[in-house]
Amino acid sequence: MDNLKKAYWQMNIATILWGLTAILGRLISMDSFTLVWYRVVLVSISLLFMPGIIKSIRQLSIKSILLVGGIGILLCLHWVAWYGSIKLSNASVAVSCIACVSLFIAVLEPLFDKSTFQLSNILIGLMVIPGILFINQSLDLNYKKGFLVGIFAALLAAFYGILNKKYTQDIPPNEIMLVQMVCSSLFLTICLPFIIKFNHSSFIFPNKIDLIYLIILSVFCTAIPFNLFLHALKASDAFTTALINNLEPIYGIILAAILLGENKELNSNFYIGTLIILSAVFIHALLNNKSFRKRLKF
Numbered sequence: 001m002d003n004l005k006k007a008y009w010q011m012n013i014a015t016i017l018w019g020l021t022a023i024l025g026r027l028i029s030m031d032s033f034t035l036v037w038y039r040v041v042l043v044s045i046s047l048l049f050m051p052g053i054i055k056s057i058r059q060l061s062i063k064s065i066l067l068v069g070g071i072g073i074l075l076c077l078h079w080v081a082w083y084g085s086i087k088l089s090n091a092s093v094a095v096s097c098i099a100c101v102s103l104f105i106a107v108l109e110p111l112f113d114k115s116t117f118q119l120s121n122i123l124i125g126l127m128v129i130p131g132i133l134f135i136n137q138s139l140d141l142n143y144k145k146g147f148l149v150g151i152f153a154a155l156l157a158a159f160y161g162i163l164n165k166k167y168t169q170d171i172p173p174n175e176i177m178l179v180q181m182v183c184s185s186l187f188l189t190i191c192l193p194f195i196i197k198f199n200h201s202s203f204i205f206p207n208k209i210d211l212i213y214l215i216i217l218s219v220f221c222t223a224i225p226f227n228l229f230l231h232a233l234k235a236s237d238a239f240t241t242a243l244i245n246n247l248e249p250i251y252g253i254i255l256a257a258i259l260l261g262e263n264k265e266l267n268s269n270f271y272i273g274t275l276i277i278l279s280a281v282f283i284h285a286l287l288n289n290k291s292f293r294k295r296l297k298f
Contacts, residue, residue: 007235011244014225014232019251022091023259024217025083028210032083033188033195034203035214040076040184042218043226047178056175065179067167072180073187074160081153089146092262095252096135097150099128099277104158112162120287127280134273135249165233173230177223244281250274 028035047053057065085094103125110117136147168176196203206214253270256262 069183076184085150089143131276138270
């Protein structure tokens with residue numbers, strides 16, 4: 001199995017596990033900020049038990065740690081916005097917004113890399129938009145505020161994907177993850193007093209059920225898929241990774257239907273949107289296949 005095929009498998013497994021995060025976000029009875037604080041803290045603690053990781057971190061320069069940590073803070077802000085979208089609407093509406101990441105990356109990545117805009121990336125990214133609209137037409141669209149917050153979360157995710165790809169290529173994935181999670185924990189902890197000041201009931205201690213969900217969220221739906229994602233990102237470009245991640249709305253909505261009973265909101269528009277997004281993923285995979293491009297003389 002070559003590196004590209006392995007990356008596709010890693011991205012798909014990571015995407016399925018990430019699809020569960022929306023379900024868990026809906027089930028956990030705390031606000032988005034508190035939920036993300038517990039998530040990054042628990043992930044940080046779990047990573048500290050990995051053999052040799054502290055020694056490896058010490059070999060990184062202060063500049064690298066600050067850069068990687070800053071990108072990690074962008075990730076935690078994306079999570080806060082995304083869980084905010086789930087709390088304001090529902091899991092299905094929130095995960096459908098994630099497909100916008102590919103379009104944002106197609107537009108923004110050339111600006112960061114100072115490269116030429118690729119028309120094929122933009123066109124395929126645009127293909128995703130009708131899919132999002134069809135999916136959302138199949139759901140309860142009364143949650144407009146949650147939908148807008150979800151779009152903002154997708155924009156933050158696009159910035160994270162681009163910057164992570166650009167600045168972390170020479171750093172092992174586990175080290176990236178630990179630095180980003182620890183810096184996110186510190187950042188959110190600094191923000192915590194201000195959050196509590198404006199909303200006294202915002203920070204709560206988890207009950208037993210929430211604690212179980214948080215552990216599952218932190219280990220099986222964060223540490224493991226995050227590691228897979230970072231490995232895959234090194235063998236692929238940010239746009240390809242984001243386009244594969246467009247399957248997250250599909251996985252997430254199917255899981256929401258099974259586990260949360262949201263299938264009552266699904267109709268033919270959902271399946272049309274699913275087909276559009278899957279078609280975009282398939283076309284992009286073909287266009288990035290060297291032998292296929294050679295046949296088409298690309």
